[in-house]
Amino acid sequence: MIKQFSVKTRSRDDWIDLTATVRQIIRESELDEGIATVFIPHTTAGVTIQENADPPLRTDITRVLDQVFPWHGAYQHCEDNAAAHMKTCYMGNSVQVVFQNGNPILGTWQNIFLCEFDGPRTRNVVVRVAE
Ligand code: ZN
Numbered sequence: 166m167i168k169q170f171s172v173k174t175r176s177r178d179d180w181i182d183l184t185a186t187v188r189q190i191i192r193e194s195e196l197d198e199g200i201a202t203v204f205i206p207h208t209t210a211g212v213t214i215q216e217n218a219d220p221p222l223r224t225d226i227t228r229v230l231d232q233v234f235p236w237h238g239a240y241q242h243c244e245d246n247a248a249a250h251m252k253t254c255y256m257g258n259s260v261q262v263v264f265q266n267g268n269p270i271l272g273t274w275q276n277i278f279l280c281e282f283d284g285p286r287t288r289n290v291v292v293r294v295a296e
Contacts, residue, residue, distance in 0.1 A: 166194045166294045174210070174284035177249075178227045181279040182217070184271070187292055191264050194294040201269065204259040204291040209249035209283035211256030212290075217276035230255070230282075249282035256280050264294075 168190045172181045183203060191201050205212045216222050230252050240247035260277060262269040271277075279288060 168292050171287050171289050173287050174281035177284055179281035179284050180223045182276050183279055184276040187277055190292045191294055192267050198265045199296040201262045202293045206289055209246055209253055210288050211253040211258055211280045212260050213256050214260050214275050214277055216274045218274055246283045252282040
């Protein structure tokens with residue numbers, strides 16, 4: 166089963182929690198156990214599994230990514246968003262979550278986040294649920 170949905174990001178760098186929607190899609194599949202793949206079909210937004218308890222940590226990660234991949238660098242890319250592409254390379258475009266009894270097996274502190282690096286925009290999310 167494949168489902169797609171979209172989210173609106175709010176700023177150039179942003180984190181959107183996808184966990185509740187992914188959980189709902191797994192339930193709708195009516196599969197007891199399997200793997201859910203969350204894929205972001207964009208080159209300047211990625212996805213990761215990270216801590217859900219302390220939002221300042223996400224700010225810390227964003228700040229460090231800005232230090233590693235500064236927005237104004239000596240890039241050759243024809244657009245002015247090379248740093249966003251590099252951050253997406255670093256973060257990756259997909260994660261997989263194993264589920265059992267219709268629930269994703271995530272650690273207590275783990276949530277699934279879309280990572281925006283060139284927003285604000287509307288971003289698509291693809292979820293495939295399989296045994
Ligand atoms: Zn670009």
